[in-house]
Amino acid sequence: MTGREAVLARIRAALVDRPQATEAARTYQTAGELDATSVLARFVERVRDYGAAVVVTDDPRAAAGDALTREGARRVGIAADLDAALRPDGPTLVEDVGLSARALDELDGALTTCAAACAETGTFALDGCAGQGRRALSLVPDLHVCIVRADRIVETIPELVALLEPSAREGRPIVLVSGPSATSDIELNRVEGVHGPRRLVVVVACSAV
Amino acid sequence: MSQAARDARPKSFSRAAPAALANAQLRANIRHATRSIRAKRAGVVAEVPDWEELRSAAAAIKDEALGRLDEVLLELEAAVQAAGGRVHWARDGAEANKIVTGLVRAEGAREVVKVKSLTTDEIRLNEALEQAGIRPVETDLAELIVQLAGERPSHLLVPAIHKNRTEIRDLFRVRLGLPTLTDDPAELAEAARLHLREAFLRAPVAISGANFAAADTGTVCVVESEGNGRMCTTLPEVLITVMGIEKAIPRFRDLEVFLQLLPRSSTGERMNPYTSLWSGVREGDGPRAFHLVLLDAGRTRVLADPVGRPALRCIRCSACINVCPVYRQTGGHAYHSPYAGPIGAILSPQLAGETGAVASLPFASSLCGACYDVCPVLIDIPSILVHERGKVVARKRSGLEGRSMKLLGRAFATRIGYERAQRLGRTLQRPLVKDGWITRFPPGPLAAWGQSRDLKAMPPQTFREWWESRDRA
Numbered sequence: 206m207t208g209r210e211a212v213l214a215r216i217r218a219a220l221v222d223r224p225q226a227t228e229a230a231r232t233y234q235t236a237g238e239l240d241a242t243s244v245l246a247r248f249v250e251r252v253r254d255y256g257a258a259v260v261v262t263d264d265p266r267a268a269a270g271d272a273l274t275r276e277g278a279r280r281v282g283i284a285a286d287l288d289a290a291l292r293p294d295g296p297t298l299v300e301d302v303g304l305s306a307r308a309l310d311e312l313d314g315a316l317t318t319c320a321a322a323c324a325e326t327g328t329f330a331l332d333g334c335a336g337q338g339r340r341a342l343s344l345v346p347d348l349h350v351c352i353v354r355a356d357r358i359v360e361t362i363p364e365l366v367a368l369l370e371p372s373a374r375e376g377r378p379i380v381l382v383s384g385p386s387a388t389s390d391i392e393l394n395r396v397e398g399v400h401g402p403r404r405l406v407v408v409v410a411c412s413a414v
Numbered sequence: 415m416s417q418a419a420r421d422a423r424p425k426s427f428s429r430a431a432p433a434a435l436a437n438a439q440l441r442a443n444i445r446h447a448t449r450s451i452r453a454k455r456a457g458v459v460a461e462v463p464d465w466e467e468l469r470s471a472a473a474a475i476k477d478e479a480l481g482r483l484d485e486v487l488l489e490l491e492a493a494v495q496a497a498g499g500r501v502h503w504a505r506d507g508a509e510a511n512k513i514v515t516g517l518v519r520a521e522g523a524r525e526v527v528k529v530k531s532l533t534t535d536e537i538r539l540n541e542a543l544e545q546a547g548i549r550p551v552e553t554d555l556a557e558l559i560v561q562l563a564g565e566r567p568s569h570l571l572v573p574a575i576h577k578n579r580t581e582i583r584d585l586f587r588v589r590l591g592l593p594t595l596t597d598d599p600a601e602l603a604e605a606a607r608l609h610l611r612e613a614f615l616r617a618p619v620a621i622s623g624a625n626f627a628a629a630d631t632g633t634v635c636v637v638e639s640e641g642n643g644r645m646c647t648t649l650p651e652v653l654i655t656v657m658g659i660e661k662a663i664p665r666f667r668d669l670e671v672f673l674q675l676l677p678r679s680s681t682g683e684r685m686n687p688y689t690s691l692w693s694g695v696r697e698g699d700g701p702r703a704f705h706l707v708l709l710d711a712g713r714t715r716v717l718a719d720p721v722g723r724p725a726l727r728c729i730r731c732s733a734c735i736n737v738c739p740v741y742r743q744t745g746g747h748a749y750h751s752p753y754a755g756p757i758g759a760i761l762s763p764q765l766a767g768e769t770g771a772v773a774s775l776p777f778a779s780s781l782c783g784a785c786y787d788v789c790p791v792l793i794d795i796p797s798i799l800v801h802e803r804g805k806v807v808a809r810k811r812s813g814l815e816g817r818s819m820k821l822l823g824r825a826f827a828t829r830i831g832y833e834r835a836q837r838l839g840r841t842l843q844r845p846l847v848k849d850g851w852i853t854r855f856p857p858g859p860l861a862a863w864g865q866s867r868d869l870k871a872m873p874p875q876t877f878r879e880w881w882e883s884r885d886r887a
Contacts, residue, residue, distance in 0.1 A: 208503035212710045216484045219718035226481025229474030279808045306615045326685035339699035340648045356614035366670040373666050376497045378692040386641040387488035390556035391599040393447040399603045401641025
């Protein structure tokens with residue numbers, strides 16, 4: 206008998222009492238209640254709570270450029286499919302066309318877009334669609350500047366998960382990011398900065414880009 | 415390092431606890447850490463108006479998954495395979511370890527990076543890897559601390575909770591060769607970053623656990639803070655995930671419940687910094703091979719007991735540990751199990767079939783119920799503790815205590831027998847009585863039994879005897 210057959214047989218034997226196994230009613234909140242202005246305000250407040258910098262702007266290209274300059278980033282990684290209208294002047298932009306992990310480690314930062322965001326928890330989601338690049342791009346460099354479209358910010362986690370489900374069904378890897386890398390391992394206090402990017406700048410783009 | 419930590423041989427809780435209780439530094443560290451996390455958790459939970467609805471939904475989703483676990487796992491398997499992953503099934507820890515070491519060897523790797531995983535702690539995967547000549551590198555900060563100190567984890571979420579910043583600094587100074595390191599947590603985190611960066615960049619194989627796996631999309635989910643989970647699931651060529659079969663959930667959508675409950679219950683944050691979700695492999699992004707090892711190792715035994723079954727709902731948040739008055743005094747090492755605290759006291763004995771030292775764990779509780787109040791998946795831990803005590807005692811029926819109780823039961827079954835036993839008891843108790851209490855037990859099993867019991871001496875006259883003497887008068 207293979208491990209698979211054995212484990213399945215044990216499960217079936219364990220469930221001889223035929224416990225109820227139907228999908229439960231969802232009585233919790235599945236949609237937001239705030240208007241768009243309040244959603245944006247909450248998102249900004251919650252991201253700042255994590256120690257990330259937030260800029261709200263009509264000109265994400267300029268704001269991203271300013272943020273990169275302010276953080277001293279000279280060589281910045283971007284996805285090859287990042288919209289030309291979002292590419293700032295100033296830093297040298299390095300397109301990630303299969304860069305090695307070491308090459309990524311030598312960059313000063315990465316500039317990406319994101320798929321969607323959630324105000325309640327100050328979270329944005331990456332799913333590898335246009336402008337976001339592969340996961341390693343926004344992970345290995347120590348600075349991540351992420352452009353979030355204001356119209357892609359939802360209020361609650363159920364709304365965010367619903368927006369991401371099509372990507373999951375396509376087999377796209379997804380990363381949810383809430384603030385810079387941190388640890389609670391020393392006396393259970395949150396300390397910013399271990400392995401992921403230690404500096405995070407979120408640029409909220411208010412006009413459609 | 416405490417003696418309890420050094421000594422990894424399984425001991426019963428009551429034998430292991432005194433060493434922890436005698437370690438004032440350990441208790442102070444744990445008291446401090448659990449107090450701050452309790453306050454943080456309470457704050458972010460109070461923010462969520464539909465918290466109780468979320469708890470009920472989480473319990474129902476887990477019960478649904480467990481109630482048709484065979485179907486859910488087969489659906490998960492099919493979805494992972496369709497996405498280019500491979501699925502392996504392991505009956506026990508030894509089989510899982512064999513599968514993992516075989517996969518690592520097939521890649522020709524001498525070193526693997528690891529994301530913190532309780533499941534791999536449970537099956538002692540690191541020891542199996544070392545025996546196979548493979549070096550496991552723990553990349554979670556607390557796991558690294560524990561590994562460098564040669565200890566075992568003492569808390570589900572924060573394995574090094576028993577160490578304060580000064581102790582961590584001293585450890586890093588010696589083991590990482592950084593003599594000028596201070597105890598500033600940011601500097602300690604920086605030291606870990608530098609130490610591990612090279613390992614991330616060169617490691618060909620990573621091993622992770624899983625918090626959840628959605629059967630419909632084949633999506634595996636790892637929730638973390640530091641970015642080591644992202645590194646391990648993204649950079650290496652090959653990713654191996656070891657997952658207990660109870661981590662499967664029916665639908666991707668169900669994550670909307672758990673992603674609200676888990677971070678708030680565990681680290682007291684609205685959301686943890688990073689959550690990684692992936693299905694199989696993705697061309698041009700991340701590992702080229704993905705293996706999912708589905709582990710039983712006693713879980714089907716828990717599943718077979720309808721009363722104990724809800725223990726499998728556990729999402730390892732550790733809220734129950736942080737509120738437990740027993741854990742607060744002893745820390746995690748006294749439990750001699752990767753699962754400490756209230757959840758460990760019901761899960762570990764069930765996984766082991768109520769045998770061995772872990773059978774003592776259901777008794778390591780005052781049944782105060784604080785754990786049930788905070789549990790995000792509504793596990794009625796106190797009731798399962800009592801149920802487990804019953805199972806442990808039932809196993810011991812053939813022992814000295816069991817036989818004595820049987821004898822007493824027979825004697826007490828008739829009035830004549832009962833009254834004879836009373837008269838005999840009054841005579842026999844004489845050398846044992848002091849100040850109206852039976853305290854002077856002769857050394858041996860009776861002394862051990864009597865140590866934790868307050869026994870009033872039998873009175874010189876019973877009510878019935880007094881009543882009869884009154885009639886005669």
